[in-house]
Amino acid sequence: MCGIAGYFGFEGSRLLKRMLKSIEHRGPDDEGIFSEGNFGFGNRRLSIIDIKGGKQPIHNEDKSCWIVFNGEIYNYLELRDELMKLGHMFYTKTDTETIIHAYEQWGVECLDKLNGMFAFAIWDGKKRTIFIARDRFGIKPLYYYHSTGRFLFASEIKAIVQEGSVKRIPNDKIIYQFLIYGIHDHTEETFFQGIKSLQPAHYMLVKNNEIEIKRYWEFKVNRSVDSGESDEVATRKLHELLEDSIRRHLISEVSVGTCLSGGIDSSIIVCFINKFLKEDKSLEKIIGKRQKSFSAVYDDKKIDERKWINEIVKATGIEKNFIFPSSKKLWDDLKKIVYYHDEPFFSSGIYAQWEVMRLASKKVKVVLDGQGGDEIFAGYIPYYWIYFTNLFKEKKYLKLFKEVLLSLDLTMPFFRKFLTKSKSQVEIKRLFNKSFVEEYEEEIKSKWEGNNLSEFLYSEITINSLPKLLRYEDRNSMAFSIESRVPFLDYRIVEYTFSLASDQKIRNGWTKYVLREAIKGEIPEKIRKRRTKIGFAVPELRWLLELKNEVRKIFLSKKFKERKYFNQEKIIETFDKLCKNELSEEFVRIFWRILILEIWFRIFIDKVIVKK
Numbered sequence: 001m002c003g004i005a006g007y008f009g010f011e012g013s014r015l016l017k018r019m020l021k022s023i024e025h026r027g028p029d030d031e032g033i034f035s036e037g038n039f040g041f042g043n044r045r046l047s048i049i050d051i052k053g054g055k056q057p058i059h060n061e062d063k064s065c066w067i068v069f070n071g072e073i074y075n076y077l078e079l080r081d082e083l084m085k086l087g088h089m090f091y092t093k094t095d096t097e098t099i100i101h102a103y104e105q106w107g108v109e110c111l112d113k114l115n116g117m118f119a120f121a122i123w124d125g126k127k128r129t130i131f132i133a134r135d136r137f138g139i140k141p142l143y144y145y146h147s148t149g150r151f152l153f154a155s156e157i158k159a160i161v162q163e164g165s166v167k168r169i170p171n172d173k174i175i176y177q178f179l180i181y182g183i184h185d186h187t188e189e190t191f192f193q194g195i196k197s198l199q200p201a202h203y204m205l206v207k208n209n210e211i212e213i214k215r216y217w218e219f220k221v222n223r224s225v226d227s228g229e230s231d232e233v234a235t236r237k238l239h240e241l242l243e244d245s246i247r248r249h250l251i252s253e254v255s256v257g258t259c260l261s262g263g264i265d266s267s268i269i270v271c272f273i274n275k276f277l278k279e280d281k282s283l284e285k286i287i288g289k290r291q292k293s294f295s296a297v298y299d300d301k302k303i304d305e306r307k308w309i310n311e312i313v314k315a316t317g318i319e320k321n322f323i324f325p326s327s328k329k330l331w332d333d334l335k336k337i338v339y340y341h342d343e344p345f346f347s348s349g350i351y352a353q354w355e356v357m358r359l360a361s362k363k364v365k366v367v368l369d370g371q372g373g374d375e376i377f378a379g380y381i382p383y384y385w386i387y388f389t390n391l392f393k394e395k396k397y398l399k400l401f402k403e404v405l406l407s408l409d410l411t412m413p414f415f416r417k418f419l420t421k422s423k424s425q426v427e428i429k430r431l432f433n434k435s436f437v438e439e440y441e442e443e444i445k446s447k448w449e450g451n452n453l454s455e456f457l458y459s460e461i462t463i464n465s466l467p468k469l470l471r472y473e474d475r476n477s478m479a480f481s482i483e484s485r486v487p488f489l490d491y492r493i494v495e496y497t498f499s500l501a502s503d504q505k506i507r508n509g510w511t512k513y514v515l516r517e518a519i520k521g522e523i524p525e526k527i528r529k530r531r532t533k534i535g536f537a538v539p540e541l542r543w544l545l546e547l548k549n550e551v552r553k554i555f556l557s558k559k560f561k562e563r564k565y566f567n568q569e570k571i572i573e574t575f576d577k578l579c580k581n582e583l584s585e586e587f588v589r590i591f592w593r594i595l596i597l598e599i600w601f602r603i604f605i606d607k608v609i610v611k612k
Contacts, residue, residue, distance in 0.1 A: 002026060002027045002043045002044055002045045002046055002056065002068070002069065002070045002155075003020070003023035003024075003025075003026030003027050003043065003044040003070060003154070003155040003156065003159075003478070004041065004042070004043045004044075004068040004069070004070050004119065004120070004121060004153075004154065004155050005019040005020055005023065005041065005042060005043075005152075005153065005154035005155065005159045005160075006039070006040060006041025006042065006068070006121055006130070006152070006153050006154070007019075007039070007040055007041070007150070007151065007152050007153075007163075008038065008039045008130055008151040008206055009038055009149045009150050009151050009209055010038055010149065010150055011038060012040060012163070013033075013035055013040055015162060015163055016033060016035070016040050016041070016042055017033075018162040019042075019152075019154055019159040019160070019162045019163075020033070020042050020043070020044050020159070022156070022158045022159045022162055023044055023154065023155055023156050023158065023159050024044055025340070025478060025479055025480075025481055025612075026044050026046065026070070026155060026156070026478045026481070027043060027044030027045040027046045027481075028044070028046065028481050029045050029046055029047045030044070030045040030047065030055060030056075031043070031044055031045070032045065032055055032056045032057050032068075033057070034057040034059075034066045034068075034123070036123070036125060039123060039130070041057065041066075041068050041121055041123065041153075042056075042057065042068060043056045043057065043068040043069070043070070046365070046481055046483060047253075047254070048072070048252055048253065048254055048365065048366060048483055049072070049093070049094055049095060049251065049252065049253055050092055050093040050094040050253070051253050051254070053091075053092045053093060053094070054092055054093070054094040054096065056068050056069065056096060058092060058094065058096045058097050058100060059100070060100050060101060060104055061088070061089050063125075064124070064125045064126050065100055065103065065104065065122055065123065065124050065125065065126075066100075066122070066123045066125075067096060067097075067099060067100045067103075067120055067121065067122045067123075068120065068121050069095075069096040069099060069118065069119075069120040070118065070119045070120065070140050070155055071116055071117040071118035071119060071120070071135065071139070071140045072095060072116050072117055072118070072251070072483070072485065073095035073098060073099065073114050073115065073116040073118065074115050074116045074245075074248035074249060074251060074490075075113075075114070075115040075116070075248070076094075076095035076098040076116075079098045079102060079113060079114075080098050083098065083101045083102065083105060086105060088101040088104065088105070095116070096120075099114070099118075099120060099122075100122060102114070103122050103124075103131065108131065108133075108203055108205075108216065111133055111203060111216045111217070112216070112217070114135075115248075115490065115491065115492070116135065117135045117137075117139035117140050117485070117486070117489075118133070118134070118135045118139075118140055119132075119133070119134045119135070119140040119141060119142040119155065119198075120132070120133060121153060127207070128207060128208075129205055129206065129207040130151075130204075130205070130206040130207075131203065131204075131205055132144075132153060132198065132203065132204040132205075132206065133198075133202070133203035133204070133216070134198045134199070134200055134201070134202060134203070135200065135201075136200060136201045136217050136491045136494075137200050137201070137372070137461070137466065137470065137489050137491075137494075138197075138199065138200030138201075138467055138470055139470050139473075139474070139486060139489060140155070140474065141155055141156065141197070141471065141474055142154075142155065142197070142198040143155070143156065143157050143160055143190065143195055143196065143197055143198070144160075144195070144196055144198060144204070144211075145160050145163075145166050145194055145195050145196070146211055147165075147194060149209050150163070150165065151206055151209070151211070152166070153198075156342055156475075157190060157192060157195055157342040157343070158339075158342055160195055161192070161195075161604070166194065166195070167193070167194070168192060168604055168605050168607075169192065169193040169194070170191065170192070170193070170601070170605060171189055171190065171191050171192060171193045172436070172439070172440060172565075173189070173440055174187075174189055174190065174191050175191065175565065175597065176436065176437075176439075176440035176441075177440075178191075178344060178593065178597070179428075179432060179565070179590075179593055179594070179597065180428055180429060180432075180437075180441075182346055182589065182590075182593065183464070184343065184344065184345075184346070184468055185197075185343075185467040185468040185471050186463050186464065186467060186468075190343060191343045191344060191600070192343075192604075198213070199215075200462070200467070201215055201216060201217040201218065202214065202215050202216065203216055217491070219458075219491070219494055219495045219498055220495070220498065220499065221454045221455060221458050221498050222454055222498060222499050222500060222501055222502075223452050223454050223455060224454075224501050224502070225390060225391060225394055225396060225399075225453075225501060225502045225503055226396075226399075226501050226502070226503045227501055228499065228500040228501030228504055229499070229500060231504065231514070231517065234500055234504060234514050234517075234518075235514060235517045235518040235520075236518075237496060238493070238496065238497070238514060238515065238518040239518045239519065239522075241490065241492055241493045241496060242268065242272070242487075242493065242518065242519070243272060244490075245487040245488075245490035245492070245493060246268075246269055246272045246273065246276075246368070246487045247272075247276060248487075248490075249368055249485045249487040250273065250276070250283065250286065250287075250368075252286045252365075252366050253286070254286065254364075254365040254366060255286055255287075255288070255292075255363070255364040255365050255366065256286045256287055256364055256365075256366045256367070256368070257287075257291070257292040257293065257294060257360055257363060257364035257366070257367050257368075258270050258273060258291060258292070258293050258294070258318075258367060258368050258369075259293070259294055259295070259353075259356055259360070259367050259368070259369040259370070259484075260293035260294065260295045260309055260312060260320070261295065261296075261305060261309075261370070262295070262305030262306075262307070262308030262309040262311075262312070262527075263305075263308070263370065263527075263530070263533060264373070264379075264512060264515070264516070264519075264523070264527060264528065264530060265370030265371075265373030265374070265379075265488060266369065266370035267308075267312050267523045267524075267527045268370070268373075268515075268519050268522065268523055269368050269369075269370055269487060270291065270293055270312055270316060270318060271312070271315070271316060271519075271522050271523045272522065273287065273291055273368070274291055274316040274317075274318060275522070277291060286366075288319075290317065290318055290319045291316070291318040291319065292318070292319045292321060292360075292363055292364060293309075293312075293313075293318050293319065293320055293321065294321045294323070294356050294359050294360040294363075294367065295309050295320065295321070295322055295323070295356065296322075296323050296324075296325055296352035296353070296355050296356050296538075297309070297322045297323070297324060298324065298325070298538075298539065299324070300539050300542070302539075303537040303538070303539060306322075308526075308527060308530065311524050311526050311527055312523075312524065312527065314524075315523075315524045321359055321360075321363070322359075323355045323356060323358070323359040325351050325352055325355045325538060326543075327542070327543035327546040327547050328546075329355070330348060330351050330543060330547075331547055331550060333351070333354070334596075334599060335599055335603065335608075335610050336479075336610055336611070336612065337350070337351070337354055337479075338596060338599045338600050338603055338610075339603055339610040339612070340475050340476075340478075340479040341471070341472075341475045342475070342604070343471075343600065344593065344596045344597045344600045345468070345471075345472060345596060346468065346589065346592075346593065347540060347588075347589045347592045347593070347596075348538055348540050348543060348544075348592050349537065349538050349540065350472045350476060351538055352537065352538050353472060353473070353476045354476045354479070356476075357476045357477045357479065357480045357482050357484070358480055360480070360482055361480035361481065361482050364482070365481075365482065365483065366482070366483045366484075366485065367477070367482060367483070367484050367485070368484075368485050368486075368487060369473065369484050369485070369486055370486075370488060371466075371469060371470065371473050371486040371488065371489070372461075372466060372469075372486055372488040372489040372494075373488045373512075373515070375457060375460040375461050375465055375466050376457070376461070376488060376493065376494055376497050376498075377497065377505055377511070377512040377514070377515045378453065378457060378502075378505040378506050378511050378512065379511050379512050379533065380511070380533070381410050381411065381414045381511075381533070382414070383453065383456070383457070383505075383506065383511065384403075384407055384410070384411050384506065384511075385411070386451060386452075386453050386456045387403065387453045387502060387506045388400060388403065388404060389451035390451050390452055390453045390502060391403065393451055399503070402508075403506065403507075403508075403509060405509075406508055406509025406510075407509035407510075408509075409509075409531065410509075410531060410532075428590060429441070430567065430570050431566070431567055431570050431571050431574060431590070431594070432565055432566060432567055433564060433565060433566065433567055434567075435564075436564055436565050452502075453502040453505065453506070454498065454502055457498075457505075458498070461494070470486075473486065497514075500514060516528055516529070540588050540589065540592065541585050541588045544578075544588055544591060544592065545579060548575075548579050551575070551591070551595055552572070552575065552576075554595060554598055554599075555568065555571055555572050555575060555594075555595075556568075556572065559598075559601075559602065559606070560598055563598070563601065565597075566594065566598075571591075571594065574587065575591055578591065
């Protein structure tokens with residue numbers, strides 16, 4: 001696990017040192033640099049595999065190709081054996097070296113062979129070409145800037161803006177979409193004009209000041225409601241895939257722990273690891289005799305998950321570690337969080353995960369997390385409504401009636417809340433300057449059109465939900481030099497699950513139907529049959545009210561008023577109404593977005609120094 005950075009087209013050796021220094025938190029253990037002519041790249045290393053011999057950049061046999069790599073390849077041992085049989089010689093025991101020999105053997109098609117999370121750059125000295133690639137889901141980040149003979153890339157934007165010619169100009173179109181619709185990380189564009197994100201499942205070739213970008217992987221979607229593999233076969237295959245993926249994600253030479261929310265996904269990971277630990281005592285070297293779990297908990301019973309976490313602790317005997325996030329701690333950390341994220345984020349909800357990673361960093365160097373499970377297996381309540389529409393469109397009225405009836409305990413509270421929303425796009429837009437709204441209001445396009453559940457889940461994974469969640473996962477963990485792994489995003493699990501019918505994801509009033517069946521007997525029944533879902537929730541309204549004086553001070557500031565985006569008078573008037581309980585809670589996240597955006601402006605555009 002590392003941070004990488006590089007340049008091409010100009011002499012930038014001093015710049016590269018600054019770039020790497022800015023992402024030192026991603027790899028505090030070591031630094032390595034390679035340069036040749038007008039090209040150079042390097043990495044900051046967080047040592048996980050081949051600690052002694054894995055210094056990057058790494059080269060091939062004749063040193064004509066060099067690589068810097070961020071991530072983990074979970075099938076690298078099999079690939080290594082295959083490549084050695086084909087005549088390749090290895091001088092390290094790293095997964096990094098496996099990639100460069102795979103590139104020698106198969107060219108860009110080597111990407112089809114890799115199972116893992118990755119962002120890497122290979123310098124092919126013979127072709128004078130940079131080959132850059134990002135994993136299938138974008139678990140690991142990669143940003144780039146290309147203009148007038150200069151090409152820069154890095155794991156984080158803060159490294160790219162170390163180059164003085166890269167102007168820190170806000171991307172107003174992205175800002176508009178973020179403020180009005182609450183979306184971000186949904187395109188290649190970032191909050192900085194000219195700085196782009198290489199999209200998941202894409203690679204890039206850079207040569208002679210020209211770049212070529214191509215998609216290398218796509219997964220198929222079964223759009224049928226009820227035409228898929230049999231339940232018996234599906235549950236067996238899914239169980240096998242889950243077990244294999246989680247086992248592979250334990251490859252490490254350093255200590256490993258787990259994030260535990262009390263939900264089904266993180267519970268599956270914890271319980272499988274506990275089973276592996278009993279079967280294989282050699283795992284004690286990295287896990288310990290008792291697995292360590294890390295959780296955010298609260299005194300607020302509405303969002304506290306200790307009841308469920310303790311069910312897992314009781315069943316497994318793992319070591320539990322709790323952290324109590326609070327509004328005061330959030331306020332103390334907020335500037336630092338925005339700094340480490342480089343771009344604004346949706347709400348204060350990410351603070352629970354931030355605190356969990358802080359806690360975990362005191363005891364382990366790697367954590368496994370359940371990210372992606374909800375998007376793959378339809379775990380959120382709003383997915384019911386997509387499915388109901390799906391059934392209605394296909395005239396499956398009996399099935400629709402049954403599903404509606406069996407899910408009323410979950411869908412009715414959500415539906416009531418939906419009907420009583422006071423928020424409207426018109427009301428939101430009044431919080432912002434008219435000229436700004438009028439310029440960009442036509443820019444947003446529907447993120448998804450239709451009513452097919454499988455198609456909607458596809459959009460959740462590729463556009464709407466998962467990309468931003470993975471950015472949060474990466475930045476929150478790397479801020480504390482922690483490697484976070486997400487075994488549900490093994491591409492084999494995603495491909496297989498999307499080959500199944502929709503009613504194998506939602507059935508008999510249950511979300512994640514096939515997943516629940518596949519792990520029967522592996523986790524406590526109370527967790528497997530848990531109806532409610534909380535996740536990494538935080539008391540956003542209460543925190544906003546507790547911080548109202550600090551927030552109002554920012555909204556009243558001269559800098560805030562001078563931004564071309566905000567209608568200061570309307571924002572303060574509406575914020576005061578919320579504080580007096582005169583508005584729906586739907587406005588809470590809008591004010592968090594406004595606050596976080598303003599802090600982002602101050603750090604990255606106004607260049608206010610943040611204490612790390």
